[in-house]
Amino acid sequence: MAYFVWDEDLDVGVEAMNDQHKHLIDLMEVVYEKNAAGAPREDILAAVDELGNFVIEHFRDEEAMMAEQNFPGLEAHRQLHANLLKDFTSHTEAFRNSDQNVLPEDFMAFLSLWINTHIMAIDTKYSPE
Numbered sequence: 001m002a003y004f005v006w007d008e009d010l011d012v013g014v015e016a017m018n019d020q021h022k023h024l025i026d027l028m029e030v031v032y033e034k035n036a037a038g039a040p041r042e043d044i045l046a047a048v049d050e051l052g053n054f055v056i057e058h059f060r061d062e063e064a065m066m067a068e069q070n071f072p073g074l075e076a077h078r079q080l081h082a083n084l085l086k087d088f089t090s091h092t093e094a095f096r097n098s099d100q101n102v103l104p105e106d107f108m109a110f111l112s113l114w115i116n117t118h119i120m121a122i123d124t125k126y127s128p129e
């Protein structure tokens with residue numbers, strides 16, 4: 001059974017963003033599985049970097065979508081994205097600069113919290129009524 005899974009609780013009511021969240025969660029799952037399978041460190045890092053690149057793309061698209069809808073919570077949401085990206089980058093760089101072959105558990109906990117707090121509680125606020 002997959003560790004990171006999209007489900008209906010994460011429905012934000014905007015199809016394009018649901019599709020991106022599904023892709024985001026799939027990329028998180030690839031990281032999880034490579035890590036759990038004991039894949040070589042460079043494969044894990046490649047999966048983490050692919051996730052990071054998509055995160056940047058997703059935040060940009062999501063912010064553009066909110067701007068287009070004149071969503072009043074845009075600035076606060078933008079700040080949350082900046083914080084998430086900063087935390088993601090510091091987790092990633094800590095692993096890159098370590099001599100570890102396995103991602104620490106707090107990395108998975110961070111990704112899990114992202115899904116359950118940011119997507120579920122924050123992204124759903126831009127859902128159309």
Ligand SMILES: [Fe+2]
Binds near residue numbers: 058
């Ligand atoms: Fe999102």
Ligand SMILES: [Fe+2]
Binds near residue numbers: 062077081118122123
């Ligand atoms: Fe967001």
